[in-house]
Amino acid sequence: MRRARRLTQRQLGQVTGYSEGYVSKIEKGTVTPSVKFAEGCDRAFGTGGLFAESLRRLMEVDHPDWFAPxxxxxxxxxxxxxxxxxxxxxGAQTREYAQALLRSGQPLDTPDQTAAKADLRLKRGTLHTGGHPPLLWLVLDEACLRREVGGSAVMHEQLQHLMSLAEYPAVTIQVLPFTSGAPPAESPFTLLRFPEPTAQRPVLYSEGQGIGRVIDSAERVAEGWKLLDRLRADALSPAQSFDLIHGVMGEHTR
Known part of the structure:
Protein backbone atom coordinates (compact mmCIF):
# COMPACT_ATOMS: atom_id res chain seq x y z
CA MET A 1 0.00 0.00 0.00
CA ARG A 2 2.90 2.34 0.77
CA ARG A 3 4.44 1.74 -2.62
CA ALA A 4 1.10 2.17 -4.36
CA ARG A 5 0.81 5.59 -2.72
CA ARG A 6 4.39 6.37 -3.81
CA LEU A 7 5.58 6.99 -0.27
CA THR A 8 9.02 6.20 1.10
CA GLN A 9 9.42 4.59 4.49
CA ARG A 10 10.66 7.92 5.80
CA GLN A 11 7.61 9.76 4.49
CA LEU A 12 5.22 7.21 5.98
CA GLY A 13 7.09 7.51 9.26
CA GLN A 14 6.68 11.27 9.23
CA VAL A 15 2.96 11.02 8.55
CA THR A 16 2.38 8.45 11.29
CA GLY A 17 4.75 9.97 13.82
CA TYR A 18 7.39 7.24 13.73
CA SER A 19 10.94 6.83 12.46
CA GLU A 20 11.96 5.36 9.12
CA GLY A 21 13.62 2.52 11.03
CA TYR A 22 10.36 1.71 12.80
CA VAL A 23 8.49 1.48 9.49
CA SER A 24 11.22 -0.78 8.12
CA LYS A 25 10.99 -3.14 11.10
CA ILE A 26 7.21 -3.36 10.74
CA GLU A 27 7.46 -4.19 7.03
CA LYS A 28 10.05 -6.89 7.82
CA GLY A 29 7.76 -8.33 10.46
CA THR A 30 10.27 -7.92 13.30
CA VAL A 31 8.09 -5.45 15.27
CA THR A 32 4.38 -5.56 15.99
CA PRO A 33 2.84 -2.24 14.91
CA SER A 34 1.18 -0.05 17.50
CA VAL A 35 -2.47 0.97 17.33
CA LYS A 36 -1.34 4.56 16.74
CA PHE A 37 0.75 3.47 13.73
CA ALA A 38 -2.10 1.43 12.22
CA GLU A 39 -4.47 4.36 12.57
CA GLY A 40 -1.82 6.62 11.01
CA CYS A 41 -1.58 4.29 8.03
CA ASP A 42 -5.33 4.47 7.54
CA ARG A 43 -5.10 8.26 7.46
CA ALA A 44 -2.07 8.26 5.15
CA PHE A 45 -3.53 5.74 2.72
CA GLY A 46 -7.17 6.78 2.96
CA THR A 47 -8.19 3.24 3.90
CA GLY A 48 -10.78 4.01 6.58
CA GLY A 49 -10.21 1.56 9.40
CA LEU A 50 -8.63 -1.24 7.34
CA PHE A 51 -5.23 -1.26 9.02
CA ALA A 52 -6.57 -0.64 12.53
CA GLU A 53 -9.09 -3.48 12.15
CA SER A 54 -6.46 -5.82 10.69
CA LEU A 55 -4.19 -5.10 13.66
CA ARG A 56 -7.03 -5.72 16.09
CA ARG A 57 -7.60 -9.15 14.60
CA LEU A 58 -3.90 -9.97 14.64
CA MET A 59 -3.67 -9.00 18.28
CA GLU A 60 -6.59 -11.12 19.44
CA VAL A 61 -4.14 -13.37 21.26
CA ASP A 62 -6.11 -12.52 24.38
CA HIS A 63 -8.65 -14.81 22.69
CA PRO A 64 -6.41 -17.80 21.84
CA ASP A 65 -7.63 -20.73 19.77
CA TRP A 66 -9.07 -22.53 22.77
CA PHE A 67 -10.93 -19.41 23.98
CA ALA A 68 -12.19 -17.99 20.68
CA PRO A 69 -15.11 -20.49 20.34
CA GLY A 91 -16.81 -9.42 31.01
CA ALA A 92 -17.09 -7.32 34.19
CA GLN A 93 -13.53 -5.99 34.36
CA THR A 94 -12.49 -2.36 34.10
CA ARG A 95 -9.75 -1.33 31.69
CA GLU A 96 -7.18 -0.73 34.45
CA TYR A 97 -7.96 -4.05 36.15
CA ALA A 98 -7.68 -5.92 32.84
CA GLN A 99 -4.42 -4.18 31.96
CA ALA A 100 -2.92 -5.06 35.35
CA LEU A 101 -3.76 -8.73 34.78
CA LEU A 102 -2.39 -8.65 31.24
CA ARG A 103 0.84 -6.96 32.29
CA SER A 104 1.37 -9.59 34.95
CA GLY A 105 0.51 -12.56 32.75
CA GLN A 106 2.15 -11.32 29.53
CA PRO A 107 5.09 -9.14 30.65
CA LEU A 108 6.84 -9.14 27.25
CA ASP A 109 4.00 -7.25 25.55
CA THR A 110 4.45 -3.60 24.67
CA PRO A 111 2.12 -1.04 26.30
CA ASP A 112 0.24 -0.75 22.98
CA GLN A 113 -0.26 -4.51 22.82
CA THR A 114 -1.51 -4.62 26.39
CA ALA A 115 -3.91 -1.76 25.69
CA ALA A 116 -5.24 -3.47 22.53
CA LYS A 117 -5.86 -6.71 24.42
CA ALA A 118 -7.63 -4.83 27.19
CA ASP A 119 -9.88 -3.23 24.55
CA LEU A 120 -10.86 -6.69 23.33
CA ARG A 121 -11.70 -7.80 26.83
CA LEU A 122 -13.77 -4.70 27.48
CA LYS A 123 -15.89 -5.42 24.40
CA ARG A 124 -17.24 -8.47 26.25
CA GLY A 125 -18.56 -6.11 28.89
CA THR A 126 -20.69 -4.22 26.38
CA LEU A 127 -22.89 -7.31 26.03
CA HIS A 128 -24.44 -6.51 29.39
CA THR A 129 -25.15 -2.83 28.83
CA GLY A 130 -26.61 -2.89 25.31
CA GLY A 131 -30.18 -2.72 24.13
CA HIS A 132 -30.93 -6.45 24.41
CA PRO A 133 -28.51 -7.80 27.01
CA PRO A 134 -28.35 -11.43 28.06
CA LEU A 135 -29.17 -12.35 31.64
CA LEU A 136 -25.89 -12.23 33.56
CA TRP A 137 -25.52 -14.02 36.90
CA LEU A 138 -22.12 -13.80 38.59
CA VAL A 139 -21.08 -15.73 41.68
CA LEU A 140 -17.82 -14.24 42.93
CA ASP A 141 -15.77 -15.87 45.63
CA GLU A 142 -14.88 -13.27 48.25
CA ALA A 143 -11.26 -13.73 47.16
CA CYS A 144 -12.15 -11.88 43.94
CA LEU A 145 -12.88 -8.80 46.01
CA ARG A 146 -9.95 -9.16 48.37
CA ARG A 147 -7.17 -9.85 45.86
CA GLU A 148 -5.62 -6.45 45.15
CA VAL A 149 -5.02 -6.30 41.40
CA GLY A 150 -3.28 -3.17 40.11
CA GLY A 151 -3.26 -1.37 43.44
CA SER A 152 -5.81 0.23 45.75
CA ALA A 153 -7.10 2.83 43.27
CA VAL A 154 -7.66 0.20 40.57
CA MET A 155 -9.55 -2.03 43.00
CA HIS A 156 -11.70 0.88 44.15
CA GLU A 157 -12.74 1.56 40.55
CA GLN A 158 -13.25 -2.14 39.81
CA LEU A 159 -15.51 -2.70 42.80
CA GLN A 160 -17.40 0.48 42.02
CA HIS A 161 -17.92 -0.85 38.50
CA LEU A 162 -19.33 -4.10 39.90
CA MET A 163 -21.81 -2.12 41.98
CA SER A 164 -22.87 -0.11 38.93
CA LEU A 165 -23.23 -3.29 36.89
CA ALA A 166 -25.39 -4.85 39.61
CA GLU A 167 -27.95 -2.08 39.15
CA TYR A 168 -28.84 -3.31 35.64
CA PRO A 169 -32.08 -5.35 35.71
CA ALA A 170 -30.51 -8.21 33.72
CA VAL A 171 -27.52 -8.54 36.06
CA THR A 172 -27.35 -10.44 39.35
CA ILE A 173 -24.17 -10.53 41.44
CA GLN A 174 -23.67 -12.73 44.48
CA VAL A 175 -20.59 -13.07 46.65
CA LEU A 176 -19.60 -16.43 48.11
CA PRO A 177 -18.16 -15.36 51.50
CA PHE A 178 -15.19 -16.96 53.19
CA THR A 179 -17.51 -17.87 56.05
CA SER A 180 -19.51 -20.22 53.79
CA GLY A 181 -16.83 -22.87 54.24
CA ALA A 182 -15.69 -25.32 51.57
CA PRO A 183 -17.08 -24.25 48.15
CA PRO A 184 -19.06 -26.78 46.10
CA ALA A 185 -16.69 -26.11 43.15
CA GLU A 186 -12.92 -25.62 43.28
CA SER A 187 -12.42 -24.25 39.75
CA PRO A 188 -14.07 -21.37 37.86
CA PHE A 189 -16.57 -22.14 35.12
CA THR A 190 -19.16 -20.45 32.93
CA LEU A 191 -22.53 -21.70 31.67
CA LEU A 192 -24.29 -20.35 28.58
CA ARG A 193 -27.89 -20.73 27.47
CA PHE A 194 -29.21 -19.58 24.11
CA PRO A 195 -32.51 -18.23 22.73
CA GLU A 196 -35.14 -20.86 21.93
CA PRO A 197 -35.15 -20.50 18.11
CA THR A 198 -31.47 -21.45 17.90
CA ALA A 199 -30.29 -25.02 17.62
CA GLN A 200 -27.33 -24.29 19.89
CA ARG A 201 -27.43 -26.38 23.03
CA PRO A 202 -26.36 -24.96 26.43
CA VAL A 203 -22.61 -25.20 27.02
CA LEU A 204 -20.16 -25.30 29.88
CA TYR A 205 -16.83 -23.52 29.64
CA SER A 206 -14.06 -24.65 31.94
CA GLU A 207 -10.53 -23.29 32.08
CA GLY A 208 -7.33 -24.11 33.92
CA GLN A 209 -3.56 -23.84 33.47
CA GLY A 210 -3.90 -21.85 30.25
CA ILE A 211 -6.22 -24.37 28.59
CA GLY A 212 -9.96 -24.03 28.22
CA ARG A 213 -12.73 -26.23 26.85
CA VAL A 214 -16.23 -25.59 25.58
CA ILE A 215 -18.32 -28.61 26.58
CA ASP A 216 -21.78 -29.29 25.17
CA SER A 217 -22.30 -32.71 26.73
CA ALA A 218 -25.82 -32.63 28.21
CA GLU A 219 -24.65 -34.59 31.24
CA ARG A 220 -21.66 -32.33 31.98
CA VAL A 221 -23.71 -29.19 31.43
CA ALA A 222 -26.42 -30.47 33.79
CA GLU A 223 -23.75 -31.11 36.43
CA GLY A 224 -22.56 -27.55 35.95
CA TRP A 225 -26.02 -26.13 36.61
CA LYS A 226 -26.32 -28.24 39.78
CA LEU A 227 -22.99 -26.89 41.00
CA LEU A 228 -24.08 -23.35 40.21
CA ASP A 229 -27.33 -23.83 42.14
CA ARG A 230 -25.37 -24.97 45.19
CA LEU A 231 -23.00 -22.01 44.87
CA ARG A 232 -25.91 -19.58 44.62
CA ALA A 233 -27.53 -21.17 47.67
CA ASP A 234 -24.33 -20.79 49.73
CA ALA A 235 -23.68 -17.23 48.51
CA LEU A 236 -24.94 -14.02 50.07
CA SER A 237 -28.13 -12.52 48.66
CA PRO A 238 -27.69 -9.88 45.95
CA ALA A 239 -28.44 -7.13 48.50
CA GLN A 240 -25.98 -8.53 51.05
CA SER A 241 -23.41 -8.99 48.29
CA PHE A 242 -23.85 -5.37 47.24
CA ASP A 243 -23.20 -4.27 50.81
CA LEU A 244 -20.08 -6.42 51.08
CA ILE A 245 -18.70 -5.09 47.78
CA HIS A 246 -19.39 -1.56 48.99
CA GLY A 247 -17.63 -2.28 52.27
CA VAL A 248 -14.53 -3.71 50.61
CA MET A 249 -14.50 -0.81 48.16
CA GLY A 250 -14.38 1.55 51.12
CA GLU A 251 -11.13 -0.07 52.20
CA HIS A 252 -9.49 1.21 49.02
CA THR A 253 -8.66 4.80 48.17
CA ARG A 254 -9.01 6.29 44.71
Missing part, protein backbone atom coordinates in the same frame (compact mmCIF):
# COMPACT_ATOMS: atom_id res chain seq x y z
CA UNK A 70 -16.39 -19.47 23.78
CA UNK A 71 -16.18 -15.74 23.00
CA UNK A 72 -18.19 -16.29 19.82
CA UNK A 73 -20.83 -18.30 21.69
CA UNK A 74 -20.98 -15.71 24.47
CA UNK A 75 -22.02 -13.06 21.93
CA UNK A 76 -25.20 -15.01 21.11
CA UNK A 77 -26.10 -16.27 24.59
CA UNK A 78 -29.38 -15.34 26.25
CA UNK A 79 -28.04 -16.27 29.69
CA UNK A 80 -24.48 -16.15 31.06
CA UNK A 81 -23.80 -17.62 34.48
CA UNK A 82 -20.27 -17.55 35.87
CA UNK A 83 -18.46 -18.69 38.99
CA UNK A 84 -15.15 -16.92 39.60
CA UNK A 85 -12.73 -18.12 42.25
CA UNK A 86 -10.11 -15.37 42.62
CA UNK A 87 -10.36 -12.93 39.70
CA UNK A 88 -13.28 -10.83 38.47
CA UNK A 89 -15.17 -12.27 35.50
CA UNK A 90 -13.58 -10.96 32.27
Missing amino acids: FVELEKHASEICDYSTNLIFG
Whole structure:
Protein backbone atom coordinates (compact mmCIF):
# COMPACT_ATOMS: atom_id res chain seq x y z
CA MET A 1 0.00 0.00 0.00
CA ARG A 2 2.90 2.34 0.77
CA ARG A 3 4.44 1.74 -2.62
CA ALA A 4 1.10 2.17 -4.36
CA ARG A 5 0.81 5.59 -2.72
CA ARG A 6 4.39 6.37 -3.81
CA LEU A 7 5.58 6.99 -0.27
CA THR A 8 9.02 6.20 1.10
CA GLN A 9 9.42 4.59 4.49
CA ARG A 10 10.66 7.92 5.80
CA GLN A 11 7.61 9.76 4.49
CA LEU A 12 5.22 7.21 5.98
CA GLY A 13 7.09 7.51 9.26
CA GLN A 14 6.68 11.27 9.23
CA VAL A 15 2.96 11.02 8.55
CA THR A 16 2.38 8.45 11.29
CA GLY A 17 4.75 9.97 13.82
CA TYR A 18 7.39 7.24 13.73
CA SER A 19 10.94 6.83 12.46
CA GLU A 20 11.96 5.36 9.12
CA GLY A 21 13.62 2.52 11.03
CA TYR A 22 10.36 1.71 12.80
CA VAL A 23 8.49 1.48 9.49
CA SER A 24 11.22 -0.78 8.12
CA LYS A 25 10.99 -3.14 11.10
CA ILE A 26 7.21 -3.36 10.74
CA GLU A 27 7.46 -4.19 7.03
CA LYS A 28 10.05 -6.89 7.82
CA GLY A 29 7.76 -8.33 10.46
CA THR A 30 10.27 -7.92 13.30
CA VAL A 31 8.09 -5.45 15.27
CA THR A 32 4.38 -5.56 15.99
CA PRO A 33 2.84 -2.24 14.91
CA SER A 34 1.18 -0.05 17.50
CA VAL A 35 -2.47 0.97 17.33
CA LYS A 36 -1.34 4.56 16.74
CA PHE A 37 0.75 3.47 13.73
CA ALA A 38 -2.10 1.43 12.22
CA GLU A 39 -4.47 4.36 12.57
CA GLY A 40 -1.82 6.62 11.01
CA CYS A 41 -1.58 4.29 8.03
CA ASP A 42 -5.33 4.47 7.54
CA ARG A 43 -5.10 8.26 7.46
CA ALA A 44 -2.07 8.26 5.15
CA PHE A 45 -3.53 5.74 2.72
CA GLY A 46 -7.17 6.78 2.96
CA THR A 47 -8.19 3.24 3.90
CA GLY A 48 -10.78 4.01 6.58
CA GLY A 49 -10.21 1.56 9.40
CA LEU A 50 -8.63 -1.24 7.34
CA PHE A 51 -5.23 -1.26 9.02
CA ALA A 52 -6.57 -0.64 12.53
CA GLU A 53 -9.09 -3.48 12.15
CA SER A 54 -6.46 -5.82 10.69
CA LEU A 55 -4.19 -5.10 13.66
CA ARG A 56 -7.03 -5.72 16.09
CA ARG A 57 -7.60 -9.15 14.60
CA LEU A 58 -3.90 -9.97 14.64
CA MET A 59 -3.67 -9.00 18.28
CA GLU A 60 -6.59 -11.12 19.44
CA VAL A 61 -4.14 -13.37 21.26
CA ASP A 62 -6.11 -12.52 24.38
CA HIS A 63 -8.65 -14.81 22.69
CA PRO A 64 -6.41 -17.80 21.84
CA ASP A 65 -7.63 -20.73 19.77
CA TRP A 66 -9.07 -22.53 22.77
CA PHE A 67 -10.93 -19.41 23.98
CA ALA A 68 -12.19 -17.99 20.68
CA PRO A 69 -15.11 -20.49 20.34
CA PHE A 70 -16.39 -19.47 23.78
CA VAL A 71 -16.18 -15.74 23.00
CA GLU A 72 -18.19 -16.29 19.82
CA LEU A 73 -20.83 -18.30 21.69
CA GLU A 74 -20.98 -15.71 24.47
CA LYS A 75 -22.02 -13.06 21.93
CA HIS A 76 -25.20 -15.01 21.11
CA ALA A 77 -26.10 -16.27 24.59
CA SER A 78 -29.38 -15.34 26.25
CA GLU A 79 -28.04 -16.27 29.69
CA ILE A 80 -24.48 -16.15 31.06
CA CYS A 81 -23.80 -17.62 34.48
CA ASP A 82 -20.27 -17.55 35.87
CA TYR A 83 -18.46 -18.69 38.99
CA SER A 84 -15.15 -16.92 39.60
CA THR A 85 -12.73 -18.12 42.25
CA ASN A 86 -10.11 -15.37 42.62
CA LEU A 87 -10.36 -12.93 39.70
CA ILE A 88 -13.28 -10.83 38.47
CA PHE A 89 -15.17 -12.27 35.50
CA GLY A 90 -13.58 -10.96 32.27
CA GLY A 91 -16.81 -9.42 31.01
CA ALA A 92 -17.09 -7.32 34.19
CA GLN A 93 -13.53 -5.99 34.36
CA THR A 94 -12.49 -2.36 34.10
CA ARG A 95 -9.75 -1.33 31.69
CA GLU A 96 -7.18 -0.73 34.45
CA TYR A 97 -7.96 -4.05 36.15
CA ALA A 98 -7.68 -5.92 32.84
CA GLN A 99 -4.42 -4.18 31.96
CA ALA A 100 -2.92 -5.06 35.35
CA LEU A 101 -3.76 -8.73 34.78
CA LEU A 102 -2.39 -8.65 31.24
CA ARG A 103 0.84 -6.96 32.29
CA SER A 104 1.37 -9.59 34.95
CA GLY A 105 0.51 -12.56 32.75
CA GLN A 106 2.15 -11.32 29.53
CA PRO A 107 5.09 -9.14 30.65
CA LEU A 108 6.84 -9.14 27.25
CA ASP A 109 4.00 -7.25 25.55
CA THR A 110 4.45 -3.60 24.67
CA PRO A 111 2.12 -1.04 26.30
CA ASP A 112 0.24 -0.75 22.98
CA GLN A 113 -0.26 -4.51 22.82
CA THR A 114 -1.51 -4.62 26.39
CA ALA A 115 -3.91 -1.76 25.69
CA ALA A 116 -5.24 -3.47 22.53
CA LYS A 117 -5.86 -6.71 24.42
CA ALA A 118 -7.63 -4.83 27.19
CA ASP A 119 -9.88 -3.23 24.55
CA LEU A 120 -10.86 -6.69 23.33
CA ARG A 121 -11.70 -7.80 26.83
CA LEU A 122 -13.77 -4.70 27.48
CA LYS A 123 -15.89 -5.42 24.40
CA ARG A 124 -17.24 -8.47 26.25
CA GLY A 125 -18.56 -6.11 28.89
CA THR A 126 -20.69 -4.22 26.38
CA LEU A 127 -22.89 -7.31 26.03
CA HIS A 128 -24.44 -6.51 29.39
CA THR A 129 -25.15 -2.83 28.83
CA GLY A 130 -26.61 -2.89 25.31
CA GLY A 131 -30.18 -2.72 24.13
CA HIS A 132 -30.93 -6.45 24.41
CA PRO A 133 -28.51 -7.80 27.01
CA PRO A 134 -28.35 -11.43 28.06
CA LEU A 135 -29.17 -12.35 31.64
CA LEU A 136 -25.89 -12.23 33.56
CA TRP A 137 -25.52 -14.02 36.90
CA LEU A 138 -22.12 -13.80 38.59
CA VAL A 139 -21.08 -15.73 41.68
CA LEU A 140 -17.82 -14.24 42.93
CA ASP A 141 -15.77 -15.87 45.63
CA GLU A 142 -14.88 -13.27 48.25
CA ALA A 143 -11.26 -13.73 47.16
CA CYS A 144 -12.15 -11.88 43.94
CA LEU A 145 -12.88 -8.80 46.01
CA ARG A 146 -9.95 -9.16 48.37
CA ARG A 147 -7.17 -9.85 45.86
CA GLU A 148 -5.62 -6.45 45.15
CA VAL A 149 -5.02 -6.30 41.40
CA GLY A 150 -3.28 -3.17 40.11
CA GLY A 151 -3.26 -1.37 43.44
CA SER A 152 -5.81 0.23 45.75
CA ALA A 153 -7.10 2.83 43.27
CA VAL A 154 -7.66 0.20 40.57
CA MET A 155 -9.55 -2.03 43.00
CA HIS A 156 -11.70 0.88 44.15
CA GLU A 157 -12.74 1.56 40.55
CA GLN A 158 -13.25 -2.14 39.81
CA LEU A 159 -15.51 -2.70 42.80
CA GLN A 160 -17.40 0.48 42.02
CA HIS A 161 -17.92 -0.85 38.50
CA LEU A 162 -19.33 -4.10 39.90
CA MET A 163 -21.81 -2.12 41.98
CA SER A 164 -22.87 -0.11 38.93
CA LEU A 165 -23.23 -3.29 36.89
CA ALA A 166 -25.39 -4.85 39.61
CA GLU A 167 -27.95 -2.08 39.15
CA TYR A 168 -28.84 -3.31 35.64
CA PRO A 169 -32.08 -5.35 35.71
CA ALA A 170 -30.51 -8.21 33.72
CA VAL A 171 -27.52 -8.54 36.06
CA THR A 172 -27.35 -10.44 39.35
CA ILE A 173 -24.17 -10.53 41.44
CA GLN A 174 -23.67 -12.73 44.48
CA VAL A 175 -20.59 -13.07 46.65
CA LEU A 176 -19.60 -16.43 48.11
CA PRO A 177 -18.16 -15.36 51.50
CA PHE A 178 -15.19 -16.96 53.19
CA THR A 179 -17.51 -17.87 56.05
CA SER A 180 -19.51 -20.22 53.79
CA GLY A 181 -16.83 -22.87 54.24
CA ALA A 182 -15.69 -25.32 51.57
CA PRO A 183 -17.08 -24.25 48.15
CA PRO A 184 -19.06 -26.78 46.10
CA ALA A 185 -16.69 -26.11 43.15
CA GLU A 186 -12.92 -25.62 43.28
CA SER A 187 -12.42 -24.25 39.75
CA PRO A 188 -14.07 -21.37 37.86
CA PHE A 189 -16.57 -22.14 35.12
CA THR A 190 -19.16 -20.45 32.93
CA LEU A 191 -22.53 -21.70 31.67
CA LEU A 192 -24.29 -20.35 28.58
CA ARG A 193 -27.89 -20.73 27.47
CA PHE A 194 -29.21 -19.58 24.11
CA PRO A 195 -32.51 -18.23 22.73
CA GLU A 196 -35.14 -20.86 21.93
CA PRO A 197 -35.15 -20.50 18.11
CA THR A 198 -31.47 -21.45 17.90
CA ALA A 199 -30.29 -25.02 17.62
CA GLN A 200 -27.33 -24.29 19.89
CA ARG A 201 -27.43 -26.38 23.03
CA PRO A 202 -26.36 -24.96 26.43
CA VAL A 203 -22.61 -25.20 27.02
CA LEU A 204 -20.16 -25.30 29.88
CA TYR A 205 -16.83 -23.52 29.64
CA SER A 206 -14.06 -24.65 31.94
CA GLU A 207 -10.53 -23.29 32.08
CA GLY A 208 -7.33 -24.11 33.92
CA GLN A 209 -3.56 -23.84 33.47
CA GLY A 210 -3.90 -21.85 30.25
CA ILE A 211 -6.22 -24.37 28.59
CA GLY A 212 -9.96 -24.03 28.22
CA ARG A 213 -12.73 -26.23 26.85
CA VAL A 214 -16.23 -25.59 25.58
CA ILE A 215 -18.32 -28.61 26.58
CA ASP A 216 -21.78 -29.29 25.17
CA SER A 217 -22.30 -32.71 26.73
CA ALA A 218 -25.82 -32.63 28.21
CA GLU A 219 -24.65 -34.59 31.24
CA ARG A 220 -21.66 -32.33 31.98
CA VAL A 221 -23.71 -29.19 31.43
CA ALA A 222 -26.42 -30.47 33.79
CA GLU A 223 -23.75 -31.11 36.43
CA GLY A 224 -22.56 -27.55 35.95
CA TRP A 225 -26.02 -26.13 36.61
CA LYS A 226 -26.32 -28.24 39.78
CA LEU A 227 -22.99 -26.89 41.00
CA LEU A 228 -24.08 -23.35 40.21
CA ASP A 229 -27.33 -23.83 42.14
CA ARG A 230 -25.37 -24.97 45.19
CA LEU A 231 -23.00 -22.01 44.87
CA ARG A 232 -25.91 -19.58 44.62
CA ALA A 233 -27.53 -21.17 47.67
CA ASP A 234 -24.33 -20.79 49.73
CA ALA A 235 -23.68 -17.23 48.51
CA LEU A 236 -24.94 -14.02 50.07
CA SER A 237 -28.13 -12.52 48.66
CA PRO A 238 -27.69 -9.88 45.95
CA ALA A 239 -28.44 -7.13 48.50
CA GLN A 240 -25.98 -8.53 51.05
CA SER A 241 -23.41 -8.99 48.29
CA PHE A 242 -23.85 -5.37 47.24
CA ASP A 243 -23.20 -4.27 50.81
CA LEU A 244 -20.08 -6.42 51.08
CA ILE A 245 -18.70 -5.09 47.78
CA HIS A 246 -19.39 -1.56 48.99
CA GLY A 247 -17.63 -2.28 52.27
CA VAL A 248 -14.53 -3.71 50.61
CA MET A 249 -14.50 -0.81 48.16
CA GLY A 250 -14.38 1.55 51.12
CA GLU A 251 -11.13 -0.07 52.20
CA HIS A 252 -9.49 1.21 49.02
CA THR A 253 -8.66 4.80 48.17
CA ARG A 254 -9.01 6.29 44.71
